[in-house]
Amino acid sequence: MIKKILDGDQIKQTLYSVIEDEAGKEKIQTEITSDIKLSRKYIELIMSKCIAKLHSELNDDDDYFYATIVAALSEALLHFMLTICTLPSERKIATKNDLALDVIIPSLQSLKIKPEKSIIVQFIKGKMVVNKVSELESLQPHHKNIWLISAIPLSTTKYTTYYVLPNAGLDNKYSNIIIDIDNFLRETGDKSFRLVH
Numbered sequence: 001m002i003k004k005i006l007d008g009d010q011i012k013q014t015l016y017s018v019i020e021d022e023a024g025k026e027k028i029q030t031e032i033t034s035d036i037k038l039s040r041k042y043i044e045l046i047m048s049k050c051i052a053k054l055h056s057e058l059n060d061d062d063d064y065f066y067a068t069i070v071a072a073l074s075e076a077l078l079h080f081m082l083t084i085c086t087l088p089s090e091r092k093i094a095t096k097n098d099l100a101l102d103v104i105i106p107s108l109q110s111l112k113i114k115p116e117k118s119i120i121v122q123f124i125k126g127k128m129v130v131n132k133v134s135e136l137e138s139l140q141p142h143h144k145n146i147w148l149i150s151a152i153p154l155s156t157t158k159y160t161t162y163y164v165l166p167n168a169g170l171d172n173k174y175s176n177i178i179i180d181i182d183n184f185l186r187e188t189g190d191k192s193f194r195l196v197h
Contacts, residue, residue, distance in 0.1 A: 011054065011072050015080065018049045029084040032178075039081060039178035046077060047164065047174070066165070070151040071125040074164045074174055075102060078121070078149070081178050088190065099135055105181055106190050115140050117188040119181070124150040133159065149174060 019025060022045060031038045050073050055065060082089045088106035095101065103121035104111055111118040120140045122133060133156075136146050143158050151164045164174045 008072060008076075011069065012076050014050050014053055015046070015073060015076050018046055018053065019080070022046065022049065025084065032081075032085055036085070036179055036182050039085065040173075040175045043077065043081065043175040043178070047074065050077075066151040068125055070164055071123050071149070074149055074151070075123045078103065078177065082181075085178060085182070087178070087181055087185065095139065099139065101136070101139075106185065110190075111139060115145065116142050117190065119145050119147055119184060121147045121149065121177075124148055124152070124154065147177075149177070 019028065022028075023031075023042075028042055032042065051070060054069055054073065079091060081087075082091075082103070090104045090107050091102065093101040093104055093108055101108075101120055102123050105119040105121065107118075111120070118140065120136055122136065124133075133146065133148060137143065140146050144160050146159045147162065148154060148156070148159050149162045149164065153163065154161050160172075162172050162174045162177055
């Protein structure tokens with residue numbers, strides 16, 4: 001049997017199709033803007049529907065699906081949520097020492113000047129090992145401000161970890177990430193423009 005591979009565009013098409021089928025971008029944005037805690041409900045709903053849809057297309061239940069497809073889906077959904085919540089972020093940053101950063105909250109400039117008031121969000125995809133993540137410490141010396149998002153369990157307590165799968169513990173569910181980012185920005189006194197209350 002030939003393994004079907006999905007590319008990033010196909011994953012995004014599935015994501016935006018589910019978003020429109022469920023409520024539509026505008027309704028989701030309006031609801032989350034009025035109550036940030038609703039982001040949890042929408043992340044869980046959208047992820048579960050997308051995973052079911054993508055899983056049926058691939059008919060593949062091995063590690064590849066979770067480590068690659070679900071990780072890419074969770075990244076695309078985070079980008080969508082950061083945008084509709086107007087939370088300050090920079091995405092897909094390449095640094096001088098060839099480090100690729102998935103998301104920085106609130107900005108690369110802030111990370112350089114005040115790393116204690118910045119977060120690096122890194123998605124663990126495919127064969128990426130946590131050992132490679134330690135390279136991020138050259139940019140972010142505050143280990144708990146390196147947030148790892150994974151579809152598979154990680155054996156690290158050094159960094160803040162979020163798990164995409166629904167059976168993850170309550171404290172580190174991926175669906176809490178927007179609430180946690182908003183709380184972090186409030187606690188650090190970030191004054192960047194955003195609509196979320």
